[in-house]
Amino acid sequence: MPSSLRRFSVRLLPPIVLLSSLSGAAGAYEIGIRAGTNLGGSQSYSSQEIYVRAPLPGVLGDPGGWHATSYAEANAGRVASSGDSLTTVGAGVGAWLRSPAAPVSFGLGTGPTYLSRTSLGDHDYGGNWQFTSHAGVRLALGPHVTLGYRIQHTSNAGLYSPNNGYDLQALEIRLTF
Numbered sequence: 173m174p175s176s177l178r179r180f181s182v183r184l185l186p187p188i189v190l191l192s193s194l195s196g197a198a199g200a201y202e203i204g205i206r207a208g209t210n211l212g213g214s215q216s217y218s219s220q221e222i223y224v225r226a227p228l229p230g231v232l233g234d235p236g237g238w239h240a241t242s243y244a245e246a247n248a249g250r251v252a253s254s255g256d257s258l259t260t261v262g263a264g265v266g267a268w269l270r271s272p273a274a275p276v277s278f279g280l281g282t283g284p285t286y287l288s289r290t291s292l293g294d295h296d297y298g299g300n301w302q303f304t305s306h307a308g309v310r311l312a313l314g315p316h317v318t319l320g321y322r323i324q325h326t327s328n329a330g331l332y333s334p335n336n337g338y339d340l341q342a343l344e345i346r347l348t349f
Contacts, residue, residue, distance in 0.1 A: 200348045201226045206249070208342025211323060215295055219340050221249030221260070228265070238271045245281065251292065251338070259288040260326075262304055275312040281305070285326055298332030310346070320344040 202225040210217040225243045233239030242265060249260045264283015270276075282305040290297050303326070310320035322344060327337025 202243075202346050202348050204344050204346035206322065206342040206344040208322070208340045211339040211341040213339060215253055215293065215338070217251055217253050217292075217338055217340060219249060219251045219342060221247050221342070223247035225266075225346075236272065238269060238274075240267050240269050242267045243281075245283065251340075253295070254293045256293045258292050261286045264304065266306070268310075277310050277312075277318075279306075279308045279310070295336055295338070296334055297336055297338075298328050298334045301328065301331060302326050302337070303329045308344075310344075316348045318346045318348075320346065 202223075204223055204225075206219070206221040206223065208219045223245055224247075225245045228242040228244055231239050231241055245262075245264050245266060247260075247262045249262075250257055251260060252258075262283055262285035264281050266279055266281020268277045268279045270278075282303065285302045285304045287297060287300050287302055290299055304324055306322050306324035308320050308322035310318045312318050320343070322342045323339070324342070325337060325339050328335050
């Protein structure tokens with residue numbers, strides 16, 4: 173793990189653990205880190221993020237077969253480009269399509285994201301409040317560890333002008349408690 177990601181993760185671990193302890197949802201919660209880069213576009217990005225997820229009640233479908241489960245997520249991160257960076261803080265909801273017989277799960281989610289700055293390099297995002305939507309796949313490496321790949325889009329959904337956004341792809345590792 174790069175030293176910048178390690179320092180970033182260590183600094184954000186206490187707030188994420190606190191958020192996870194405040195979660196009132198029953199069941200196992202997840203904590204993880206993501207690191208990624210841009211997905212196309214003319215500007216080069218790198219990102220690091222730490223997150224916690226708490227399950228929401230209910231299951232759609234047969235719990236013994238393919239079914240959907242939902243979660244709430246809180247995250248904090250850093251996006252950098254050309255020697256410039258900004259901090260992100262977000263929350264959201266999502267769902268996983270999974271089966272106890274398959275090691276692979278598929279997910280979707282969305283939620284608001286706050287950017288500490290309205291621009292990064294020469295890229296203007298229009299305002300601090302953005303929305304992040306994502307799709308992902310994850311592979312269970314054991315009962316408490318998964319490795320995932322996520323594609324996400326962040327933009328302001330027309331709240332501000334301009335409505336520039338950015339697309340990222342990231343690898344994530346998650347622990348379940």
